[in-house]
Amino acid sequence: MRLLVKWREDEERVDWLLESLPADMPAGERARVQALLVGTVRHLGRIDGHLDALMTRPPRPTVWAGLAVAGFELLEGGADEGLKARVCHHLVEQVKRLATAKEAGFANAVVRKLAAALAADVEPAADAPMADWARWGSHPDWLVQRWKMKFNQDAAVAFLRWNQSAAPVLVRWRGEAAAKAELPEWLTPIEGAPDFFSAEPGHWPELAAWIERGEMQVQDAATRHAVDLLQVQPGETVLDLCAAPGGKSLAIADRLGGSGQVVAMDLPGRRMPRLQRNLEAAPSGVKATVVAGNVMQGAARVLTAKNLPTTYAAVLLDVPCSNTGVMRHRVDVKWRLQPDSFRRHAIQQLDMLLAAAERVAPGGRLVYSTCSVDPEENEQVVAAFVRRSHGAFKLEESVMSLPWETGHDGAGAFRLRRV
């Protein structure tokens, strides 16, 4: 309840809030807090819609948060009558503790009506107006209307459903190739993505041990496209310009065949220590150098100061974006996006791509990637860049991964060549 209040009142990100949980919190409790916060924010549109209709004026934030979390527990529990009674009872106890007895009485009356309203709220028909899907599927109306226009109604509904489903943990195997065949059956290989597996829930301690030993990395299968398109050559030096927290930098390091270097740049600040830590897992023989710098300002100077080249045969630019491809994990993204977010991102992305191009050696590869499904941030940025390069770069290959088609995150990746 406290985290949810912080999320709404202070506009803090869900993943950062979860990182703020006490380090000594037992793993089971931590997992439940995570499931409750993520689940409540994921389904907040539907829950809040009913709460608004049931209350004449808004309660205090803590009471609202209790009702919202109870709403998610009711959705999660379905028609189980015993669970309904336990959720109502628990909510009343918590509101008594964190607010007042009077507010607990109010919460008790509202949560019982909320349970009935949620139970009666059935899924819209496939061809129902998108506004119905937006309300039921807890997405901003403008966003799903936009998807209907860009793709079509079936795709928009499939995408919304995908975002509303709980995300399994996906991992990339980094250990010995031979050991891959002996992995347990609760790790299901991802078709078309060698080394990637989907983990059944309930195996975190085993996964954590592999991750600790550097044999596994939590990573979505869609991240492979950018790294694949980069066509990393054994022993070469690769520049990753937007590297933190380092998922793709480490994947690049793993492809260098035991020699070579990854130069991982990101803005100075709070993401740096994590990038540094994550790259400590680079294979022996591969050098990983972290550089605090700005792609768009003084990058050549910062590289020179570290005795590093200013141009490279392989450059990755994994830009900040709207994150529409990863909304199943990043459940608060849909509530933060604004209709003009895509245009604003695209302007910055083009500027970053133009700046990144200066770091590419003659004949070199430049991969531009996003975790957005929106053409504005993908094809359109790349097309504008190619036009602006006046023949200096050509587009060689691209991949668009759409979650409702591939079953994993959305991503765009484009390989450009300096000709």
Ligand SMILES: C[S@@+](CC[C@H](N)C(=O)[O-])C[C@H]1O[C@@H](n2cnc3c(N)ncnc32)[C@H](O)[C@@H]1O
């Ligand atoms: C999508 S994330 C990168 C994720 C990373 N490639 C990975 O796979 O773990 C985008 C990154 O761009 C960084 N960034 C944003 N503007 C930048 C700039 N002007 N120069 C360098 N990095 C920048 C952000 O700090 C953020 O870490």
